[in-house]
Amino acid sequence: MATYWVPFAVVALALTAVLVVLTRLSAALFDEDATDLTSTELLVNTTASQVTLAAMLLVVGWLTGVPADSLGLAWSIELLAVGVGTGLAFAVANEALMRVFDAVGLGYDDSLREALTPTTLAGWLLLLFVALPVVAGFEELLFRGVLIGALSTGFGLSPWLLGVLSSVAFGAAHTAQGWVGVFVTTLLGLVLAAVYVTTGSLLVVFVAHYVMNAVEFVVHAD
Numbered sequence: 001m002a003t004y005w006v007p008f009a010v011v012a013l014a015l016t017a018v019l020v021v022l023t024r025l026s027a028a029l030f031d032e033d034a035t036d037l038t039s040t041e042l043l044v045n046t047t048a049s050q051v052t053l054a055a056m057l058l059v060v061g062w063l064t065g066v067p068a069d070s071l072g073l074a075w076s077i078e079l080l081a082v083g084v085g086t087g088l089a090f091a092v093a094n095e096a097l098m099r100v101f102d103a104v105g106l107g108y109d110d111s112l113r114e115a116l117t118p119t120t121l122a123g124w125l126l127l128l129f130v131a132l133p134v135v136a137g138f139e140e141l142l143f144r145g146v147l148i149g150a151l152s153t154g155f156g157l158s159p160w161l162l163g164v165l166s167s168v169a170f171g172a173a174h175t176a177q178g179w180v181g182v183f184v185t186t187l188l189g190l191v192l193a194a195v196y197v198t199t200g201s202l203l204v205v206f207v208a209h210y211v212m213n214a215v216e217f218v219v220h221a222d
Contacts, residue, residue, distance in 0.1 A: 005154035008064040012146045015053055019142070020172045022049065040123050042116055043131045054138040057146065070153035071145035072202040083204040086195060087211025090188065094212060095219065097187075101180055110220070112176045117221055128214055136209040143170045143189065144196040144205050163193030188212075 037045070116131075118124045147166035152159040171186030196205045 002065055003067065003154065004064040005066075005151075008060060008066050009151060009154065011060045012057065012142070012150075015057055016142060016147070016169050016173070019053065020169065020175075023173050024175050039116055039118050040120075040126060043118070043123070043126050046116070047131045047134045050134050050138040054134075054141060057138075057142060061146075061150075066150055066154070070150045071141070072149050072196065072200050073145075074201055075203055079199070079201045079203045080207060082199065082201075083207025084211055086204060087208035088215070090191070090208055090212040091215035091219075094184065094188070094216065097184055101184075106180055110177075113217065113220065117217060127217065132210055132213050132217075136206055136213060139170070139173075140192075140196075140202055140206040140209055143167075143173075144192060145202045148193060148196060149200075149202070159197045160193075163190065163197055167193050 116127070118127050143166045147169065148159050148162045151157060152162050167186050167189030170189035170192075171182045174181055174185040177185065192205045192209065195208065196202070199205075
């Protein structure tokens with residue numbers, strides 16, 4: 001089956017732009033404190049939007065014949081363990097960096113995290129076993145698997161260059177966390193890109209991303 005890289009790339013970049021716009025809209029919403037949605041409703045809405053975008057990306061990838069191995073879909077217990085260890089290291093580094101920013105008066109905007117933090121057991125189950133895996137899965141599929149792996153395979157571009165560009169886009173897709181959050185997320189994107197290029201594994205960065213997010217929510221839960 002022929003692979004139609006250009007149409008796939010156009011759709012992938014368009015979905016990236018959509019994600020950035022949606023994030024900016026959500027940032028404005030939280031800045032204005034204008035939402036009456038509960039944490040559960042926000043989690044359901046976030047999950048549904050990410051599932052929709054991921055489904056669109058996967059369908060377009062299938063229709064255009066993009067090979068699955070270009071995304072880095074290898075699986076093994078060793079890769080899973082590397083992902084867990086990397087995620088824990090990221091969580092520690094992220095917490096330390098946030099404390100540094102707080103110490104110098106550049107506070108992290110945690111309004112989004114607070115709005116999404118559950119208040120019930122069912123909410124925590126939804127967060128930890130549905131919402132966070134979906135978000136980490138879609139973001140890693142898009143920003144690492146597609147924007148680095150697939151595009152470097154399809155167009156012969158340097159995965160390191162694509163890693164830098166995708167990390168900038170990754171940061172831009174987190175404006176709901178304020179400019180400090182965007183900066184930190186861009187740095188995280190660069191490290192995730194380096195891990196992805198080095199290991200060639202989408203599983204490693206997905207697990208690392210999920211573990212870091214889960215630890216952050218648990219540590220900062222009231």
